Amino acid sequence: MVVWQALDQGSTRRRTTVTQWICTANHGFATYAMEELRRLFNDVKFNQLAPNEIFRMEVPLEREEAMAMLQQKEPIFLRHIQPVERILPIEGNADDLQALSDLVRNSRLRCENRMTAVHLRRADNSPFLYTAGDTKAILDAVLSEVDCEPVVQSPELILSIYAGAQELYVGWGTPEEQLSDWPGGAVRFQREDGQISRAKFKLLEAERAFKLDFASFGEALDIGAAPGGWTQLLLERGLYVTSVDPAELHPSLKQYPRLTYWKKNASDVKFKAEAFDLLVCDMSWSPMQMSKLVLEGIGALANGATAIITVKLMHKKPLQTIRDVIAKLESAFVLVKAKQLFHNRDEITLYLVKR
Numbered sequence: 001m002v003v004w005q006a007l008d009q010g011s012t013r014r015r016t017t018v019t020q021w022i023c024t025a026n027h028g029f030a031t032y033a034m035e036e037l038r039r040l041f042n043d044v045k046f047n048q049l050a051p052n053e054i055f056r057m058e059v060p061l062e063r064e065e066a067m068a069m070l071q072q073k074e075p076i077f078l079r080h081i082q083p084v085e086r087i088l089p090i091e092g093n094a095d096d097l098q099a100l101s102d103l104v105r106n107s108r109l110r111c112e113n114r115m116t117a118v119h120l121r122r123a124d125n126s127p128f129l130y131t132a133g134d135t136k137a138i139l140d141a142v143l144s145e146v147d148c149e150p151v152v153q154s155p156e157l158i159l160s161i162y163a164g165a166q167e168l169y170v171g172w173g174t175p176e177e178q179l180s181d182w183p184g185g186a187v188r189f190q191r192e193d194g195q196i197s198r199a200k201f202k203l204l205e206a207e208r209a210f211k212l213d214f215a216s217f218g219e220a221l222d223i224g225a226a227p228g229g230w231t232q233l234l235l236e237r238g239l240y241v242t243s244v245d246p247a248e249l250h251p252s253l254k255q256y257p258r259l260t261y262w263k264k265n266a267s268d269v270k271f272k273a274e275a276f277d278l279l280v281c282d283m284s285w286s287p288m289q290m291s292k293l294v295l296e297g298i299g300a301l302a303n304g305a306t307a308i309i310t311v312k313l314m315h316k317k318p319l320q321t322i323r324d325v326i327a328k329l330e331s332a333f334v335l336v337k338a339k340q341l342f343h344n345r346d347e348i349t350l351y352l353v354k355r
């Protein structure tokens with residue numbers, strides 16, 4: 001059976017355990033993920049696999065210890081992480097699938113009676129011949145042989161495989177441990193008929209990533225709402241929505257009697273005290289100006305209100321920008337989580353609760 005294979009670099013007196021991981025960030029943001037990981041782990045080493053997106057990490061810690069530290073202080077820019085338990089050389093032929101099948105066959109104790117998903121990602125230059133679909137089809141059959149339940153949705157366990165330029169990196173983990181239940185954390189939503197903007201995916205992803213249920217809120221304020229993707233989602237969830245933007249909302253939203261629309265700059269609108277239990281704000285504006293505006297209107301939020309706010313990363317030092325914005329907003333909010341979501345481009349998303 002394959003068990004967690006730590007790479008021992010021991011001497012006779014003291015053995016050092018090094019664990020390996022495949023880390024993924026949004027394209028262009030891996031350097032910030034590495035910076036966060038360097039702050040978290042001493043003596044961490046990196047090795048780039050896909051430019052500024054995917055990298056291998058070596059940490060001088062046991063798997064459980066490293067996982068616990070990651071869970072406690074999840075890096076904002078780390079979208080996905082998979083442990084590397086086995087490294088298999090790529091032959092570039094059917095032997096690769098055979099080797100993976102043998103590995104799964106030997107892993108019965110790992111996945112027996114657990115809903116297990118197979119996720120394969122391939123580097124552009126990988127000689128591994130098979131698509132994610134082909135690999136999954138073959139390994140699903142082997143999972144069934146050893147009494148594991150192959151699934152696509154809602155897995156309890158994920159077998160993650162990264163096919164690199166020369167080797168397959170293979171590891172098991174729960175979705176929580178891997179920070180996502182999507183391959184590499186690349187969350188895909190189906191585009192719907194009548195969807196107003198791609199921005200809607202950002203709020204959908206935030207709802208999942210932060211384990212929120214927007215339907216449980218009553219009155220939402222959407223600042224920087226146009227063309228209206230976020231407003232549309234909240235209306236579909238049954239909320240009363242007040243949307244503010246000097247730009248036009250999409251005409252299809254007029255059908256909702258639960259929508260109030262102020263075609264104004266947010267600084268020119270005043271609301272009743274404690275009128276909203278949800279604030280969403282996607283202004284794509286200077287982060288400090290955005291924070292100032294949100295704090296000026298804070299009286300309109302009920303105590304304990306939730307806020308989902310995107311922070312545009314306009315400057316060269318995103319981590320500093322984020323620290324400054326959070327410090328400012330923490331005068332009125334408790335930060336629950338800050339995360340760069342898959343659908344965030346040059347921005348991150350904050351999940352806050354009003355004090």
Ligand SMILES: C[S@@+](CC[C@H](N)C(=O)[O-])C[C@H]1O[C@@H](n2cnc3c(N)ncnc32)[C@H](O)[C@@H]1O
Pocket residue numbers: 197199200223224225226227228229230231244245246247264265266267282283284285
């Ligand atoms: C990225 S778009 C928002 C997209 C929107 N979330 C959606 O789902 O369609 C940013 C919007 O913020 C608005 N905006 C920028 N500054 C604003 C302000 N001070 N008050 C209100 N809206 C503002 C812009 O007019 C723009 O429509």
